[in-house]
Amino acid sequence: MENHLVDALKNNDQKLIKELYGRYRNEFFAFSKKYGIQENDRSDIYQEAFLGMRKHAISGKLYDVDCSFKTYLFGIAKHLIYDEHKYYASKKPYDAKLHNANSDHVIEIDSERELTQEQKLLRHYFNQLGKSCRQMLTLSFYRGLTNEEIAKQYGYESEAVVRSQKSRCLKTLKDLIKTSPK
Amino acid sequence: MTINEKLLENFFSNNLTEAELQEFDNQYATDKDFKKEVDFLKNVRVVSETEDHELFKNQLANYETEISPKKASLNAKWLKPMAALAAILIVALSVTFLANKDTKDHLFSTYFEPSKNVSAPIVRAEIDGQLAGKAFIAYSEADYKHAIPIFQKAFKETENPELLFYEGNALLAQDNAQEAIEVFKTHLSYSDALTNRTHWYLALAYLKANQLDEAKQELKTFINSEETFKKTEAKSLLKKLN
Numbered sequence: 257m258e259n260h261l262v263d264a265l266k267n268n269d270q271k272l273i274k275e276l277y278g279r280y281r282n283e284f285f286a287f288s289k290k291y292g293i294q295e296n297d298r299s300d301i302y303q304e305a306f307l308g309m310r311k312h313a314i315s316g317k318l319y320d321v322d323c324s325f326k327t328y329l330f331g332i333a334k335h336l337i338y339d340e341h342k343y344y345a346s347k348k349p350y351d352a353k354l355h356n357a358n359s360d361h362v363i364e365i366d367s368e369r370e371l372t373q374e375q376k377l378l379r380h381y382f383n384q385l386g387k388s389c390r391q392m393l394t395l396s397f398y399r400g401l402t403n404e405e406i407a408k409q410y411g412y413e414s415e416a417v418v419r420s421q422k423s424r425c426l427k428t429l430k431d432l433i434k435t436s437p438k
Numbered sequence: 439m440t441i442n443e444k445l446l447e448n449f450f451s452n453n454l455t456e457a458e459l460q461e462f463d464n465q466y467a468t469d470k471d472f473k474k475e476v477d478f479l480k481n482v483r484v485v486s487e488t489e490d491h492e493l494f495k496n497q498l499a500n501y502e503t504e505i506s507p508k509k510a511s512l513n514a515k516w517l518k519p520m521a522a523l524a525a526i527l528i529v530a531l532s533v534t535f536l537a538n539k540d541t542k543d544h545l546f547s548t549y550f551e552p553s554k555n556v557s558a559p560i561v562r563a564e565i566d567g568q569l570a571g572k573a574f575i576a577y578s579e580a581d582y583k584h585a586i587p588i589f590q591k592a593f594k595e596t597e598n599p600e601l602l603f604y605e606g607n608a609l610l611a612q613d614n615a616q617e618a619i620e621v622f623k624t625h626l627s628y629s630d631a632l633t634n635r636t637h638w639y640l641a642l643a644y645l646k647a648n649q650l651d652e653a654k655q656e657l658k659t660f661i662n663s664e665e666t667f668k669k670t671e672a673k674s675l676l677k678k679l680n
Contacts, residue, residue, distance in 0.1 A: 268494070268497075270497065273497075274501050277498060277501045277502075277505075278501070278505055281505065299502045299506075303495060303498040303499065303502065306494075306498055307491060307494060307495060307498070310494060311491075369484070371484065371485070371488065374481065375481050375484050375485055375488075376575065376579065377575075378481050378482070378485050379485045379488065379489070379578065379579065380555075380574070380575055380578040380579075382482070382485050382486065382489065383489070383554065383555070383578050384554070384555065390486070390489065393482055393486050394486040394487075394489070394490050396447075396450060396451075397450050397479055397482045397483035397486055398483050398486040398487040398490055399490075400450055400451045400452055401451060402447060402448075402451045402453065403447060405451075419443070423443075426482075429482070430478075
């Protein structure tokens with residue numbers, strides 16, 4: 257796939273993502289209309305497909321994929337349309353061709369996991385952290401960047417600065433949890 | 439035993455060497471503190487992922503809001519010549535109206551984000567009972583629909599006015615500007631740590647409801663208050679509305 261587009265998703269290059277969003281939107285809306293998706297649901301599905309693309313970009317999967325950005329995006333979208341049809345199966349029969357196992361680029365996406373009670377509480381405290389701490393923890397633990405990479409890409413003075421800030425953020429988070437009554 | 443930070447860093451960035459992986463597995467199996475830390479950080483990963491996706495979804499929703507009104511004016515191209523003049527007039531009027539509305543909606547979505555929970559909720563939940571705690575948890579998960587009735591009930595029970603502030607925010611996040619206005623006004627009849635901030639959110643609710651004079655008035659009150667939170671944003675919004 258076009259590596260610069262994967263990088264854009266991964267690094268949240270807002271300008272390019274916005275441009276990509278606009279570039280395929282009309283075609284996708286026409287495509288989903290053909291498959292009987294209601295107008296109100298089209299943008300939701302399109303956005304979900306973009307989110308799926310981004311998840312795959314962050315996980316590193318997309319660099320080795322040998323199809324274009326557009327094909328992959330529509331592949332995810334097909335999967336979502338299929339799910340939508342399954343959901344409304346009693347109301348409207350879906351097009352079997354849409355999810356034909358032999359057809360190209362029907363791409364599986366992970367369904368959202370529900371947070372455990374513990375994670376829900378953690379989320380509550382995570383959101384009480386300042387913006388820079390939330391960003392630091394997201395980059396370190398979700399995006400999987402090393403301290404060195406964070407320092408380079410986000411303009412910190414050194415790896416050591418990142419390390420100490422990360423450790424401060426984790427301490428604050430733990431303190432928030434500790435001081436809350438059980 | 440001190441936790442090997444480098445090992446953790448390499449684990450989460452997927453950079454463990456074969457030897458490090460063995461060491462990691464070994465420590466995870468035998469060292470309770472290490473296991474506890476890793477499990478905690480794995481939860482941080484899940485939570486930060488969830489939050490990151492939420493932010494990205496909001497970003498996409500904003501693009502959609504910016505793009506979708508353009509569709510309406512494109513249709514004008516296809517009108518038959520006989521109807522063209524009338525259509526142009528209608529389109530011109532609607533475009534002015536839509537553009538106006540769009541600008542306001544856009545301004546609203548640019549400036550509004552539901553307030554963070556700044557009231558140390560869990561501590562307060564202890565004082566105010568379980569309800570407020572539940573409401574804050576739903577609120578922090580952006581589950582505003584469920585948070586609203588719980589905030590209402592909690593307020594009735596505890597009469598803690600700060601709960602009104604969050605109820606108003608939740609209503610506004612649900613695009614229910616009129617009710618949000620009423621709730622914020624009620625909050626202003628009390629005095630607490632969040633009173634000044636309510637002027638900012640009330641201004642945004644008025645903006646959403648297209649009551650621009652009231653919005654400007656609230657912004658002025660907010661800017662003249664001692665509150666520093668969102669002051670720059672308030673000044674810039676007022677400038678755009680004038």
